[in-house]
Amino acid sequence: xxxxxxxxxxxxxxxxxxxxxxxxxxLTTQNPYLRDGLSLVSRNGIFKLGFFSPGLPGNRYLxxxxxxxxxxxxxxxxxxxNPINDSSGVLVMNITTGNLTxxxxxxxxxxxxxxxxxxxxxxxxQLLDTGNLVLRNWEDENPQNYSWQSFDYPSDxxxxxxxxxxxxxxxxxxxxxxxxxxxxxxxxxLSWRMELHEYxxxxxxxxxxxxxxxxxxxxxxxxxxxxxxxxxxNFNFVxxxxxxxxxxxxxxxxxxxxxxxxxxxxxxxxxxxxxAERRWRVYTSLPRDYCxxxxxxxxxxxxxxxxxxxxxxxxxxxPRSPDSWRTGEFADGCERNKLMNxxxxxxFAQVSQLKLPDTKHTWVNKSMNLEExxxxxxxxxxxxxxxxxxxxxxxxxxxxxxxxxxxxxxxxDAGQDLYVKMLASELVKHREPNxxxxxxxxxxxxxxxISGVGLVILCICVYIFKKRSTFKDDHEKIExxxxxxxxxxxxxxxSATDNFSLNNKLGEGGFGxxxxxxxxxxxxxxxxRLSQSSGQGTNEFKNEVSLIAKLQxxxxxxxxxxxxxxxxxMLVYEYMPNKSLDFFIFDQTQRRLLNWSKRYCIICxxxxxLMYLHQDSRLRIIHRDLKASNVLLDVDINPKIxxxxxxxxxxxDQTGGRTLRVVGTYGYMAPEYAFxxxxxxxxxxxxxxxxxxxxxxxKRSRTFCHLKDQNLIAYAWRxxxxxxxxxxxxxxxxxxxxxxxxxxxxxxxxxxxxxxPNDRPTMSSVVMMLGCEIPLLxxxxxxxxxxxEAIAMKSASSKDKSTSTNELTITLPDPR
Numbered sequence: 001x002x003x004x005x006x007x008x009x010x011x012x013x014x015x016x017x018x019x020x021x022x023x024x025x026x027l028t029t030q031n032p033y034l035r036d037g038l039s040l041v042s043r044n045g046i047f048k049l050g051f052f053s054p055g056l057p058g059n060r061y062l063x064x065x066x067x068x069x070x071x072x073x074x075x076x077x078x079x080x081x082n083p084i085n086d087s088s089g090v091l092v093m094n095i096t097t098g099n100l101t102x103x104x105x106x107x108x109x110x111x112x113x114x115x116x117x118x119x120x121x122x123x124x125x126q127l128l129d130t131g132n133l134v135l136r137n138w139e140d141e142n143p144q145n146y147s148w149q150s151f152d153y154p155s156d157x158x159x160x161x162x163x164x165x166x167x168x169x170x171x172x173x174x175x176x177x178x179x180x181x182x183x184x185x186x187x188x189x190l191s192w193r194m195e196l197h198e199y200x201x202x203x204x205x206x207x208x209x210x211x212x213x214x215x216x217x218x219x220x221x222x223x224x225x226x227x228x229x230x231x232x233x234n235f236n237f238v239x240x241x242x243x244x245x246x247x248x249x250x251x252x253x254x255x256x257x258x259x260x261x262x263x264x265x266x267x268x269x270x271x272x273x274x275x276a277e278r279r280w281r282v283y284t285s286l287p288r289d290y291c292x293x294x295x296x297x298x299x300x301x302x303x304x305x306x307x308x309x310x311x312x313x314x315x316x317x318x319p320r321s322p323d324s325w326r327t328g329e330f331a332d333g334c335e336r337n338k339l340m341n342x343x344x345x346x347x348f349a350q351v352s353q354l355k356l357p358d359t360k361h362t363w364v365n366k367s368m369n370l371e372e373x374x375x376x377x378x379x380x381x382x383x384x385x386x387x388x389x390x391x392x393x394x395x396x397x398x399x400x401x402x403x404x405x406x407x408x409x410x411x412x413d414a415g416q417d418l419y420v421k422m423l424a425s426e427l428v429k430h431r432e433p434n435x436x437x438x439x440x441x442x443x444x445x446x447x448x449x450i451s452g453v454g455l456v457i458l459c460i461c462v463y464i465f466k467k468r469s470t471f472k473d474d475h476e477k478i479e480x481x482x483x484x485x486x487x488x489x490x491x492x493x494x495s496a497t498d499n500f501s502l503n504n505k506l507g508e509g510g511f512g513x514x515x516x517x518x519x520x521x522x523x524x525x526x527x528x529r530l531s532q533s534s535g536q537g538t539n540e541f542k543n544e545v546s547l548i549a550k551l552q553x554x555x556x557x558x559x560x561x562x563x564x565x566x567x568x569x570m571l572v573y574e575y576m577p578n579k580s581l582d583f584f585i586f587d588q589t590q591r592r593l594l595n596w597s598k599r600y601c602i603i604c605x606x607x608x609x610l611m612y613l614h615q616d617s618r619l620r621i622i623h624r625d626l627k628a629s630n631v632l633l634d635v636d637i638n639p640k641i642x643x644x645x646x647x648x649x650x651x652x653d654q655t656g657g658r659t660l661r662v663v664g665t666y667g668y669m670a671p672e673y674a675f676x677x678x679x680x681x682x683x684x685x686x687x688x689x690x691x692x693x694x695x696x697x698x699k700r701s702r703t704f705c706h707l708k709d710q711n712l713i714a715y716a717w718r719x720x721x722x723x724x725x726x727x728x729x730x731x732x733x734x735x736x737x738x739x740x741x742x743x744x745x746x747x748x749x750x751x752x753x754x755x756x757p758n759d760r761p762t763m764s765s766v767v768m769m770l771g772c773e774i775p776l777l778x779x780x781x782x783x784x785x786x787x788x789e790a791i792a793m794k795s796a797s798s799k800d801k802s803t804s805t806n807e808l809t810i811t812l813p814d815p816r
Contacts, residue, residue: 026126028138032093036060036084041067042129047075049127051089054773055183055740059083062091062102062112063185064131064150066256070279070775075131075157075258076150078102079112080185098123098135098147117170120147131159155185158192158248158259164202165194165238165245174245178261182773183740188263199359199389199399200244203294204261204268204286210294211266212287213407215355216399217246218416219390224292224355227414232257232272232283257283262771264604269768280774282764288616290552295358295407298333302354302408308549309486314405315349316426323521326486328560328574333404338423342381345424348374353415356387357405364389366397373398377421385420486561488572493517493563497527506579516575524575525560529568545571548644551617555609557632557642573642577635582628585698591730596737598637599695603745604770605639606631610688611763613641614681619649622679626687627668628694648679667702667711671783672757682757685766686783689752692745698730713753713782720750720779745770750779 025043027034034040039050048067051060054074062078078091079102088105098120102112114135124138133150136142151162156178158164163174175194177187189207194200202222204212215223217237225235232255236247250257256273265285272283287293290310291303297311298320304310311325313334319325321332340346363383368376370388377383382402389397405420496517497504506514506526517525548559548571563570581602584590594602606626613621623641630643646664648657657679664673670686672678690701693712701712709715719725725746729737748769754760759780761769769776 026124027091027093028124029093029095029122032095034091036087036089040125040127042127042131044129046129047127047131049133051084051087054179054185058085060085060087060089061185062089063155064127064133066131069256069273074185074773075155075159076133076153077155077185078150080155080179080187082111084111093123093125093135095123096121100125100135100148114148116147118147123147130161132161155179156261160233160249160257161247163243163245163247164192165200165243166196167243167245169242176259176261178263180263182264182744182771183738190261190263190266192261192268194244194246195360196244197360197362198364199362200239201359202246206266212268212292213294213355213358214286216359216389218356218388219392219395219397221414222246223416224409224411225414226411233270260772264600264771265608265767267608267771269771271768280768280772282768285616289612290554291409293554295331297330297408299404299406300334300336300408301330302351302410304410305552306410306412306550310552314351314408314420316420316422326561327519327521327523328558329523333406336423337426340421340423346378346421347424347427348377348386348419349422349427351418351420353411353413354418355407355409355411356399356416356418357385357401358407359399359401361402363400363402364398366390368398369396370398373400374419376400377419383421385418387416387418391416488561488563488570490563490565490568492519493527493570493572495520496525500529517572524577526573526575527563528571528573530570550619551613551621551644553609553612553617554638555605555640556612557640574634576632576640578633578637580629581631581633581639581695584633585628585695585730586700591698591732594637594732596733596742599733600738600741600745601637602631602633602639603692603695604767606641606688606691607763607766607770609639609641610684611767613647614684614763620681622648622681623684623687624648624673624679625664625668626684626691627665628691631691665702667700670757671755678757680757681762682760685752685760685763686757688763688766689749689760692749692752693728696730696742696745696749697728698732716746716750717782720746744776747776747779750782751777753782754780755783756780 024031025040027040034049036051039048041048045067047064049064050062052063052065052074053060061080061083063074064076065074084102084104086104089111090103090105092101092103093099094101096119097116099116100114101110104111116135120135120137122138123135125133125135127133131150134146135148136146151159152167152172152174154162154164154174154176156176158176164176166173173193176192178190179185180188190204190211192202192204195203199216201216202214203210204214213224215225217223217239221235222237232251234249234251236249238245238247248259258271260269260271261267262269268286270283270285271280273279274281289305290296291305297303300314300317301311301319302314304312309325309328309330311330313319316337317334318337319330319332320335321329324330324332365373365376366389373386373388376398377386377400380400380402383400384403385401385405387399388395389399405418408418409415494500496519497515498517500513500515504515504517506516508514512528512530515527515529517527519525545559545562548556552558557576558574559571560574561572563572578584584594585599610623610626613623621644623644623646625643625646626641630641632640632642634640664687668687668690670683673683673686690713693699693716694701697712697716699712704712704715709718716725716728719727725743726734726739728746729742733742748761748766752760752766768774
């Protein structure tokens with residue numbers, strides 16, 4: 001028998017003395033083993049170390065989690081790439097060297113081992129209340145003398161006090177990598193790490209591509225971070241010869257928080273533990289908006305989420321490909337109005353409130369002042385811009401950007417000043433004041449007279465222009481500047497759609513037909529043409545245009561522009577080659593093209609889109625008509641919510657309202673909205689719950705018929721109560737789906753369709769439930785939708801009703 005086998009026999013004899021309980025907060029040379037079934041608990045009972053199974057019961061992992069917290073609590077995993085296939089795992093601390101090794105009883109192979117910085121003959125492995133698992137000499141509690149610590153090897157979670165970055169002395173990179181999915185802690189393709197160069201910064205990556213860049217530390221905060229009225233976190237950045245790292249702490253020590261990378265939503269989420277609700281809540285997430293996408297506007301372009309289109313060129317620059325910019329493609333960026341050659345007279349344009357450009361190609365001197373920095377950039381023909389590296393106090397430090405300026409974003413009321421090199425002839429000339437700093441009184445009088453005359457002339461010109469440009473139906477006039485969108489000429493739309501040829505018709509919505517078109521640059525578009533007899537009048541048209549123009553999210557359909565000419569009102573969207581979701585899930589043939597993985601991505605994408613509307617957009621928006629036909633699919637089957645003609649906005653902290661004009665689609669409307677006209681973020685959540693049931697079952701909510709059940713909700717609820725919920729799953733995916741994920745989604749859908757709005761989760765909670773391993777509540781009684789006869793009666797009494805393909809969109813003028 002070899003020595004390893006002897007050791008294992010000894011282990012088994014020792015293990016017979018233990019039960020499946022927490023043994024202490026540490027392992028020592030007197031008790032150097034931790035087997036599956038035993039655990040370590042930190043001194044104050046905050047964290048627990050042990051073995052767990054996130055997915056398949058046979059796959060066991062050694063990890064750390066919050067002991068008394070429901071939700072995404074697995075904060076660290078040792079063997080995330082190598083699961084143990086049974087419950088025979090054992091963690092061993094070598095009594096001579098202190099080395100940590102994870103074995104399986106049934107295998108001589110090492111599952112995982114720690115990389116020690118130094119041997120620890122009298123070692124103690126201890127789980128701290130910070131969530132850090134540390135190995136040290138039992139007599140030494142100095143953090144700098146740890147031989148090994150889990151904080152040096154993060155998984156997907158950054159806890160307060162952890163460092164994201166580099167230990168240059170020991171060549172340790174502390175980076176986060178998202179779990180592949182809820183059941184598999186092995187690394188996915190979403191990572192967050194510190195980029196080491198002259199001006200270090202943290203970047204989120206999707207595979208081999210930069211995804212979101214946080215901007216460099218400016219002495220106060222990351223340059224991409226907006227100012228918070230009451231911040232809950234303090235941030236710190238250290239860069240020296242030994243270490244480069246980013247770190248955060250909690251302002252209120254009673255708060256429990258964690259930053260988690262989520263693969264399914266491709267987000268970095270900050271969770272805050274709600275003591276009152278006994279659950280984790282999403283506090284913030286990144287990307288915050290459309291403008292956070294890396295290099296969205298290309299070189300020398302900056303993104304401003306407040307306007308449409310969001311991409312603009314810096315002063316002195318113009319779009320490199322004007323045609324692409326007109327159609328919403330900005331990746332080519334901008335170029336100078338005039339070519340700048342070395343030796344020409346140059347100056348600098350100050351651009352404020354910016355996230356500083358990508359710092360990969362920078363030169364940094366931390367001791368220079370701003371004027372010295374300016375002179376340094378003037379003397380270097382390759383220098384395109386400069387900025388201070390430290391804005392605290394009076395400011396100091398110098399960063400020069402060599403080459404193109406990439407990934408600029410406007411951060412209102414925050415950001416930083418960037419000084420961009422320009423030709424002197426391109427800079428705006430300002431009149432200098434006299435030596436006293438005041439204008440000569442005679443000059444003042446002259447300017448006043450000239451201004452007055454000019455104002456009168458201007459008013460006369462405006463009056464004449466307005467009289468000439470008045471439309472025949474003045475009350476339905478739409479000012480182009482109010483829409484903040486590119487305007488397409490009718491002749492361009494006619495040409496693109498082959499004069500609205502029937503061959504190009506994609507379908508018929510409640511507000512008119514939709515046509516496919518192709519612009520002269522080759523871009524495919526979808527044109528929504530407002531029907532003269534549709535229920536959508538000028539107000540609804542304005543509503544849809546003004547709303548979508550302000551929205552930028554990867555799960556919302558992109559509005560490219562509009563056409564307003566005579567009686568024609570049209571919206572021009574990006575073309576979705578895979579049509580709408582209902583085309584797939586309700587067709588016996590097409591449904592088989594959507595496997596569970598694709599359906600799950602659609603479920604998560606729609607949830608993220610709704611969360612953006614409800615919480616993260618500049619306006620709090622309630623869609624009011626979410627349904628399968630309003631979820632479009634792009635070439636990669638990514639979902640995009642469309643059709644905002646019925647959407648409502650809420651100001652401030654409002655989450656809903658009431659209307660006497662109930663609009664929406666039968667089968668998707670929440671009961672309180674259908675009967676009483678009360679709409680809210682929770683009525684959208686109800687519609688989302690219905691959509692989930694349809695995606696999972698492949699059955700239409702409004703036309704579902706069963707001997708025992710009046711509709712799809714009732715059918716799902718009965719199966720849930722009977723314990724036969726698997727019968728709900730679409731036959732096309734039943735054999736190949738992840739049953740645990742499907743059952744979780746059904747549970748979420750039933751939570752969303754509960755009778756009382758207050759019982760339903762918010763969409764941010766739904767996103768969290770979909771993306772994290774959270775124990776779910778049991779759903780209460782659903783809100784069974786009103787009987788067909790009641791709808792028919794009210795619909796018949798309505799003077800304003802409209803229909804759409806395969807859907808009944810109803811408008812009820814008086815809900816009572």
